[in-house]
Amino acid sequence: xxxPTESSTVGTDTPWSELGSLMLPAYAxxxxxxxIVMVLVIILGGTMGLALFNTDRRGIFPHAQSHATLSWxxxxxxxxxxxxxxxxxxxxxxxxxxxxxxxWAAVVPMTxxxxxxFARLVQNALNDLPKENLSVGLVTGGxxxxxxxxxxxxxxxxxxxxxxxxxxxxxxxxxxxAGTIGAxxxxxxxxxxxxxxxxxxxxxxxxLALIVTVQIVQFLGDRIxxxxxxx
Amino acid sequence: MIEIRQLHKxxxxxxxxxxxxxxxxxxxxxxxITAVVGPSGAGKSTLSHCISLLEKPSSxxxxxxxxxxxxxxxxxxxxxxxxxxxxFQNSALLRRMTVAENVALPLxxxxxIHHEMEHRVAELLARVGLAxxxxxxxxxxxxxQRQRVGIxxxxxxxPRLLLSDEATSGLDPExxxxxxxxxxxxxxxxxxxxxxxxxxMDVVRHIAxxxxxxxxxxxxxxxxxxxxxxxxxxxxxxxLLPLRPDLVPAGYDFALTVAYxxxxxxxxxxxxxxxxxxxxxxxxxxxxxAHHEGTLGRVEIGVSGINKERVIEVLDGWGLHATAHSxxxxxxxxxxxxxxxxxx
Numbered sequence: 001x002x003x004p005t006e007s008s009t010v011g012t013d014t015p016w017s018e019l020g021s022l023m024l025p026a027y028a029x030x031x032x033x034x035x036i037v038m039v040l041v042i043i044l045g046g047t048m049g050l051a052l053f054n055t056d057r058r059g060i061f062p063h064a065q066s067h068a069t070l071s072w073x074x075x076x077x078x079x080x081x082x083x084x085x086x087x088x089x090x091x092x093x094x095x096x097x098x099x100x101x102x103x104w105a106a107v108v109p110m111t112x113x114x115x116x117x118f119a120r121l122v123q124n125a126l127n128d129l130p131k132e133n134l135s136v137g138l139v140t141g142g143x144x145x146x147x148x149x150x151x152x153x154x155x156x157x158x159x160x161x162x163x164x165x166x167x168x169x170x171x172x173x174x175x176x177x178a179g180t181i182g183a184x185x186x187x188x189x190x191x192x193x194x195x196x197x198x199x200x201x202x203x204x205x206x207x208l209a210l211i212v213t214v215q216i217v218q219f220l221g222d223r224i225x226x227x228x229x230x231x
Numbered sequence: 232m233i234e235i236r237q238l239h240k241x242x243x244x245x246x247x248x249x250x251x252x253x254x255x256x257x258x259x260x261x262x263x264i265t266a267v268v269g270p271s272g273a274g275k276s277t278l279s280h281c282i283s284l285l286e287k288p289s290s291x292x293x294x295x296x297x298x299x300x301x302x303x304x305x306x307x308x309x310x311x312x313x314x315x316x317x318x319f320q321n322s323a324l325l326r327r328m329t330v331a332e333n334v335a336l337p338l339x340x341x342x343x344i345h346h347e348m349e350h351r352v353a354e355l356l357a358r359v360g361l362a363x364x365x366x367x368x369x370x371x372x373x374x375x376q377r378q379r380v381g382i383x384x385x386x387x388x389x390p391r392l393l394l395s396d397e398a399t400s401g402l403d404p405e406x407x408x409x410x411x412x413x414x415x416x417x418x419x420x421x422x423x424x425x426x427x428x429x430x431x432m433d434v435v436r437h438i439a440x441x442x443x444x445x446x447x448x449x450x451x452x453x454x455x456x457x458x459x460x461x462x463x464x465x466x467x468x469x470x471l472l473p474l475r476p477d478l479v480p481a482g483y484d485f486a487l488t489v490a491y492x493x494x495x496x497x498x499x500x501x502x503x504x505x506x507x508x509x510x511x512x513x514x515x516x517x518x519x520x521a522h523h524e525g526t527l528g529r530v531e532i533g534v535s536g537i538n539k540e541r542v543i544e545v546l547d548g549w550g551l552h553a554t555a556h557s558x559x560x561x562x563x564x565x566x567x568x569x570x571x572x573x574x575x
Contacts, residue, residue: 067439110304135285139317140337140384141309155327230327231370 015129030185041114049122077116125159165221238291269445273569316385320397322377326371331365355383375406461492465553472529491528493550510537
């Protein structure tokens with residue numbers, strides 16, 4: 001039995017004409033992962049960000065201890081590199097999804113990494129609002145939910161759109177990392193074809209796809225944020 | 232009628248307890264404007280936050296028509312706080328809402344039905360002269376216009392008390408004048424009780440009926456504006472119409488601080504002192520100006536050629552309240568002081 005030599009592995013580039021059928025399903029998988037993750041992150045991370053802001057001194061329910069605890073949890077979530085986090089929570093991922101490979105297995109660590117990141121972005125967006133907003137909400141007779149809706153979320157929408165943009169781009173990046181454990185998507189293509197088989201064409205196509213994706217997401221995010229801003 | 236009774240507020244810090252308000256008593260009648268003045272650190276902001284029910288006092292009461300609002304919390308507080316409208320410094324409008332939406336905010340928070348809300352907002356914007364800017368955003372308005380929107384918002388729930396927290400600071404003189412005119416008309420037309428928290432003595436002089444001087448968390452002086460100004464010994468009065476006693480020249484027998492206390496002062500009283508009583512009078516400084524209830528004036532004069540007690544008596548007969556004071560005339564400091572009690 002002969003081992004593959006370097007010359008036998010080089011030159012297995014997928015022809016350009018076949019790249020489309022390889023790339024498109026993978027690209028769709030990437031967006032499926034990012035889409036599912038972002039929905040969860042916006043709901044859970046957004047709630048956490050609101051909780052961070054509202055337990056702080058300028059919030060509706062200032063409570064130093066709760067704020068410190070939340071902040072500590074968020075910092076912990078943000079301190080692990082994604083690859084380490086992904087490996088560390090494999091038992092949890094398996095318990096939740098019943099598998100450790102595929103899209104759903106990637107969604108779990110991506111969401112867990114995305115929540116604290118988005119929570120901080122939301123907290124920063126709210127911190128940038130005028131500090132009188134809470135007083136306005138209170139003296140106009142607002143309930144906590146009305147205050148959060150009218151004087152926090154609605155007023156911070158342009159900044160929140162930018163936060164979602166930033167978070168989405170991070171998640172595209174994480175999805176590529178998740179590809180290394182067989183999550184699917186273009187990250188998986190890059191690893192299995194580009195890295196393991198030295199398939200230069202797939203590698204180039206993957207890189208181009210990622211660059212174009214990030215540019216488009218950023219462009220759209222900027223446009224939305226600008227449209228939401230008021231004079 | 233708004234009564235503030237024995238309002239105390241303290242904060243517990245790592246360095247110990249800090250007492251910011253030490254028993255404030257204040258009555259504000261409907262249809263009158265009470266100004267709360269004082270140096271920074273006197274407790275103005277804390278008092279303002281307590282009155283607008285943003286902070287709970289440590290003890291004491293805030294009674295609106297006999298009902299203590301300071302003990303309420305949660306839903307009851309939200310329902311009752313409509314009795315107090317607050318105008319903020321820099322207007323504090325929500326930037327992503329139109330002018331109409333900002334004014335409608337209190338109505339929406341309390342669940343007023345849409346049709347009624349539209350009607351009320353239109354009425355309020357007309358009241359503050361901004362009916363044509365309903366769909367503008369705050370960023371498109373001038374500072375004075377924004378503050379008028381802030382006033383419309385504060386009026387939305389038909390409050391009994393309007394609290395203005397430094398509402399005109401940072402505005403240009405013309406906008407300030409417009410805001411003051413609006414507040415004065417609200418006092419008269421709606422019979423509102425208005426509390427004006429401010430550091431601007433010009434504002435107080437133009438509009439206030441009563442003045443409370445806050446110092447070190449206590450009310451150091453409180454009374455009708457006209458009475459304070461007409462009392463030459465009032466510290467608040469001298470801040471409202473400042474004099475320049477350092478201008479007293481040598482060559483005069485004594486100096487007098489003369490305060491106007493009547494509405495019909497003969498404007499030629501200085502020359503009459505000379506022509507009818509043979510006095511020589513030097514005008515050393517002063518300020519005389521129109522107020523909505525009459526003339527406010529404090530004037531400092533140097534006098535010679537007439538007996539001091541006599542001139543004070545003469546001035547009293549003309550509705551002027553004179554106090555001789557002890558400023559150095561030439562080199563000799565004369566430590567006498569005379570006071571004529573005002574008979575009302």
